[in-house]
Amino acid sequence: MNKKIGVYICHCGGNISDYVDVEKVRKSIENDEGVFLVKTTMFACGDANQKEMVDDIRRNELDGVVVASCSPKLHLITFRAVTERAGLNKYNYVHANIREQVSWAHSDDKAGATEKAIHIVKSALAKVRLAESLEPFKIPAKKAVAIIGGGVAGMRAAIELSNMGCPVTLIEREHFIGGRIAQWDVLFTTDQTGKELVTILYNDLISRDNITLFTGAEVISNTGCIGDFKLKIKVTPRFIKENCHKGNLQKAILACPVEVNDEFNFDMTKRKAIYHNFPSEYPHLPAIDPKNCTRCGECEKICESVDLSQKEELIEVQVGSVLMATGFDPYIPAEGEFGFHEFDNLVTLPQFKRMIELNDSKLIFGGKEIRNIAYIYCVGSRQTDGENKYCSRYCCTSAIHAAILTRKKFSNIQNFHFTRGIRTYGKQEVLYAESLKGGDIFLQNYEDDPPVVNQQNKMTVITVNDILTGKREMSVNADLVVLVTGMVPRADNSVGSLFKLPKGRDHFFNEIHMKLRPVETVIDGITICGACQGPKNIMESVNSALSAATKSFSYISKGELEIEPIIAQIDNDQCTWCRVCAEACPFDAIHKEINGTKDIAVINNSVCKGCGMCLPVCPSDAINLIAYSNREIESMIDALAGD
Template structure:
C-alpha cells in the first residue's frame, strides 16, 4: 500500500455518515434471561447516544430474529448493529451475513457476548450479571459507533510457482503443480536431482529399488513442458507476498555445456581424485564428474575447488562441451507460490565422542547411509559389505540406534522415527546376504508403526538378527589389535556386554539441511527450535509455513520417510495451486493504516511484525503489505506515536469499549 493510498483512506473516514445503531438483546430462552434482566438491559441501551432502536427478543438467531435485524436497517436507516447474545464464534457470522444481505458491510456488526461471558458464569449473582451486561452492551454500542467498512478484495495472482529442492518431495510437488497447469521453476542446489532417495539401496517395507521408483518422476519432471529445472541453483532474495513473489536466484557455473553426451572421457583423463560426496566417501570421484551413472541432468560437472586447470578434459571432449569460462548466472522469476522442499541432512556422529566416528583407527565405524552406498548395485564394492579398514567381510556387525536422536547431550531430544525401520531393513538384508555373520541391533525402543512394519521387524527376528535393548556407552578400540568392541548393557537381562564389532553401523538422525538458516531468513519464515521450518499448525495445517504463500514439502518440516514426504508434498502442492488456479486471493482488508503525519520512520512496527508484512522503501517510507498482513495488531503498541492503527481495532475504538467496562468514572489524574 503506498503512502498516497493511505492518505486517501484517512480523508474518507472524516466524511463518514452519522451512526445510527440498533441494539437487540437476546433471551436465548432461559440461558440469558434466566440470570440477566434482559428488559432492563434493553432499556438502558435506549438512552445511549446514536441508538435509534433497542429491543429484546426470545431467539435472535431464529428467522424472526434475523428479520428484526434486517428490518431495522431497511426501515430505520440503521447503519450499525449490536446483538447482545451468545459468542462471536457461535452466531457472529450469522448476524454479519444477515446485514450483508441487506446491503451493509458485514464488518458493521458488533457481537456482544452476554451468555458465555455473563449469564452462564454468574448464575448466583443475578444483580452483578445484569449490571455487567448493561456495561457490556454500552461497550458494544461504543465500539459499533466507530466501526468502518472493511473491504474484501480480490487480488490477482501470478500463475507460476517456485519449488526449492529437487528431492523426492520437491519433485512430487513440482510434478503435481505442473499437472494442474501451473508453470514451475524447480531449483536444486546440488548438481543432480533426486536427493537422498537416490543414495538408498532399497526402500522399506517392500525392499524396492529406489532408483527404479523415482526414475519416472525424475524423468517426468526433467521433460515436463511446464517445468524449468535449474541445478546448482540457490535462492538469493525474495520479495513480495502470497500471490505475487519476486524471487532472485543464483546459478553456479557447471563448466560443461548442455551438449555433453555423458561419454565420460573427461573423467577418465582427469588426474584429480577426491572422496565422492554423493557416495558418502565410500568411493572417489574426479574433479570433473557425474555424481552417479543414472544422474539427471546427465551433463557432467566440474568442481572448481579441486580442479588444477590442466585442461586435459577440454582437450579430450569430443563435442567441446567443457568450458572453463562459464560464469555464475542470476535469474529472477515472478511466482504466486513458493514450495520449500529443501530436505534434510544425515546427522554427523563425530560430535558424539565416545563413538569415535571419523577418528583414526575407527574406519569401521560408519553410518547407515554409508552402508546403503556399499550395498547398492553400483557401489565400488560391487554390493558387498566390506570393512573399510581391510576390505574383508565383517563377521560381526553391530548397529547402534538413536545416534543424534533422543539425545539431550547433543541437543536433539526428538525421535527421528525412521531409523528403526531402516536399520531393521538393512539388518535383514545383511543377514540374508551373509547368513554366517552375526547382526546385532542395540536399541532403546523399537519403533515400527504402520502397515507392514511390525511384520518387517518380526521377519528380521526370525532370520536371526539379534536385538539388544541398551544404548551403547562407547566403542572401544584395542590399540594392539585394532579390534573394535561395542560396550553396551543388555538392560532386559541386566548383563553388561562387550560386543565384537567388525563393522559398527550408526543409525544417525535426520537433522535440518545445511544452509537452512540463510534460506529461512530470506523467505521470512519461522523455524522450530530443532531447526526445521515451522508449520502453520501442527495438526490442521502441516504444509503451510508461517508466511502465506510459502508451503513446506517433505522432511524440511520435520523428519519423515519417503511415503510421508510424498504425501506431505502432494498436500503442499494442492495448497500452493489453489489461489493460482483460481486466479485471485480473496482477502478481508483488516489491515492497519499508517498516519504519515505521526509516523517518524523508526521502523519498530517492522521489527515486531512476525509475517514480515511491513515494507520500507529507500526514502524510509513505511507501508503495509496488504496481502501478507495477518491482522494481529502487534504493530500498534510498538509504535511510539500511535501512527499505525489496525482498522476497527484502533486505540481510540478500544478505548471506547474499555471505558464502560472499567466502571466509567474517570480518575482525578492530571
C-alpha cells in the first residue's frame, strides 16, 4: 500500500536550522517513496503551523505524517493531537528528533549534522510507511477502590470517594483508626487536636453505607490489575464481642497481668495486652494483642464480652483501583547519635510531643522537672553521611510548635534550638516569629559541624559552633534534649512489594512525575498519597489524598478502561513457554496458560506497558510489539544505515 505522507521540518527558530541545513533535508526526501509534500517551518509547534498541518492532511487526504523537530518528550502528544484533529488515526504520526539528537549534539559539524538529520527523517519515513491505525483496548473496570491505611490521608480519601458514589474498602493494619495524627495533641494552625480530627473523620466515615472499614487488617495478596484488583485481606480479631459492656472491659484491662511497651507513646509508657491507646479511641472497643496475650483468661473472668475464641478471617475484595496511604515511621536515631541511648535525658520529637500531652502542670522527665530544653534539628534528615538526604519538611514547624506549646503549658521553660537553618515555610513562618518573640533561642551550625551533647557531673551540656555568632563555641546546660527526628518510610513496607510499587532513592513510594503526575504510580490503577510518598505535613497529606482519590476514581468511573494499544503480542504457534519473557517483564504482565496441548505465555493487556523488554529475550522470536514490529524496526535501521 502506498501511503500519502506529509513531512514537516522544523527550524525551531534557529535551534535546528543554525546547524542543520533544513532545506537540504527537505530536498533529499522530497522524491522519496510516498512523500506527498515536504515543508520547512520556523516553529512546527506554533498555532499557525498546526492549523496548516490540519488543512494539509484534510485537503490532501494524507495518511502518514512526520514532523522532524525536537524530542518526542516535548511534542509527540502535540502532533498526535494535530493528526487526530485532522481525522487521521494518531498512530499514523511518527516523530523525528533532529534537535536534541542532531543540532544540539553536533553543533560543531554542520555538514555531518545535516547528513544525520536526513537519515533520521528517512528512518521516520520508513516507520510511517508501515504504520497502522490502532484503537485503544477497552477492559471493564470494577467501580470500587481499596484504600490501604486509615490515617488522615486514607480516611479523607475514603470520604471523598464515597462522595463521588464510589464504594470504598478502607483497610487499617492497627486495631484503631487515625494513624499518626491520633498521637498528636494540639495542632497548628487550627489548635484542634489530632484526636479531634480523627473524631470528625471517623464519624463521617461510619455514617456512610458505601465505606467498609477493616481494622487489624492487612492485604496479604493481590492478583489482578487495574480495573480488577483481587485483594486478599487478613483480619485479626479484637477478641472482644461487639456491643460489649464497657464498664467491665475497663476492669478487664486493669486485671490483665501482661505489661508491654506502649508503642502509641513511643515506648515511654506501658500498656496491657488488652488495651486501647486512649479512652475515646475509635472504634470504641479495646483490642487484645495476640502477640503478647498469654491467654491466661483473667480478662475473660471479669468481662463476658471478651472472646478469646475469635479466629483470624480471610476476606477477598475486588476493586478497580488501589489507593496507598500507608504513612511513615518516625526516624529512630542510631545508638549514640547525639548520645541517644547513652544519656538518659534524650528523647525524640514524637516522644516529646507525647510527653507534652501526658504531663499536666509540670513537665517531668525521669523524675526531674524540666526547665531548659535543647532541640537538635535535622536528626535523620538532610544527612551528610547517612542515606536520608531529604528534608523531612514537617520537623522545623513541629519542633517550634512543640516548644511554644511547652512554654505555654508549663512554667519557667527556656527553649534552645540547635538548627541548620529554619524551614518553617509558608504560613508556618508565623510560628517561628512567635517562638523568637517569646524568647526561644536559636543557634545554627553547619552540616559538617553538628552540636555535641556531653554529660558531666549529671549536667547535660550541648556545645555548638554558632554560625550566627561568628562560629563562636556556645554552650547550653539542658535538662532535656529533644532530637528533632524526621520521617522515614515504614519499616514494614511489605504491602508496597506486594503491588511491586517502585521506590525512590529515599525509599519512599515513587510517583510517575513529581510535578505533573504526583499521585500516580507506574503500576496502573495504584495511586499514592500522604507520607508514604515522602515527608508531608497533615495539610499536604490531605491535599495529596484528595488528589489521589480523584485520580483513582477517574481510572474506573466509566466502568471501563481504555488502554494504550502499543503492547506485546504472543504468537501462540511459536511460543513454547520457556518463562524467560515472564522473568524479563518488569510489570508482571506475562503468565502461563494452557493452550490446547501446550503451555504458552499470555500477555495481560491491561498490565503490559509496551516496554519491549520481553522481545529480545524470546528464543523463538514469538513476541511482537505492536507498532514496533520487526519489519518496522528493520526498515528504520535500513534507512538509518543507508546512503
